Amino acid sequence: MIQRRLLTTIRRMTEEAKRLAGCAAVDNHVKNNQALGIGSGSTIVHAVNRLAERVKQENLNIVCVPTSFQARQLILQNGLVLSDLDRHPELDVAIDGADEVDSELNLIKGGGGCLAQEKIVAGCAKSFIVIADYRKDSKNFGEQWKKGVPIEVIPMAYVPVIKALQSRFGGVAELRMAVSKAGPVVTDNGNFLLDWKFDKVHEWKAVNTEIKMIPGVVDTGLFINMAERVYFGMEDGTVKIR
Numbered sequence: 001m002i003q004r005r006l007l008t009t010i011r012r013m014t015e016e017a018k019r020l021a022g023c024a025a026v027d028n029h030v031k032n033n034q035a036l037g038i039g040s041g042s043t044i045v046h047a048v049n050r051l052a053e054r055v056k057q058e059n060l061n062i063v064c065v066p067t068s069f070q071a072r073q074l075i076l077q078n079g080l081v082l083s084d085l086d087r088h089p090e091l092d093v094a095i096d097g098a099d100e101v102d103s104e105l106n107l108i109k110g111g112g113g114c115l116a117q118e119k120i121v122a123g124c125a126k127s128f129i130v131i132a133d134y135r136k137d138s139k140n141f142g143e144q145w146k147k148g149v150p151i152e153v154i155p156m157a158y159v160p161v162i163k164a165l166q167s168r169f170g171g172v173a174e175l176r177m178a179v180s181k182a183g184p185v186v187t188d189n190g191n192f193l194l195d196w197k198f199d200k201v202h203e204w205k206a207v208n209t210e211i212k213m214i215p216g217v218v219d220t221g222l223f224i225n226m227a228e229r230v231y232f233g234m235e236d237g238t239v240k241i242r
């Protein structure tokens, strides 16, 4: 009973931390007449809610480019203007969540499986702003996020990619399965996902480039030197900006 109450309190605190980070990022970075990239996950939901509120209150002229089917639905459900990279290949700001943020603002992303489109959209933005709760703040990768680096692969290549990853970089890579275990998770692009649990600290920029060279790899969840700023919602109700 006490344990259940504690869990509920922690869940509420984490959700509030996500909300604080999302609102602060939208309030500090969104201006009139902008094209925005909208990330995926649970934290971005709060940012989009705040964005919709501001668009209504301030009559802002904003277009939104989604990073996933989830983001597309969020944009539509909130009455925001949906666009794409064909019409808006240059974005003013992209806002997205992260699974882990290291001390140099490098990220692990893709816990929700949307890493390839997220990286494309972030790469099109003048500013890439990250929103996260306090649990994502880390010195070195692996201290907080225990599920490894997500990697999107072409389905026919998943076994050779697993072998190449393990033999070149060590650790263990696994095919991500659906919760029902009925089959693998399939991304919005029709691909599979691997989760690579590394067993040491790597030179992440070089490793990212090398993994991308393995035939069959679409992209990795390593976002190196991409984030301009990170907003962490904290346990005490404040927002830490890095």
Ligand code: 5RP
Pocket: 039, 040, 041, 042, 043, 044, 096, 097, 098, 099, 108, 109, 110, 111, 112, 113, 114, 115, 118
């Ligand atoms: C999806 C992502 C998400 O942004 C990341 O998993 C963070 O999600 P959440 O905001 O739910 O913690 O990279 O591919």
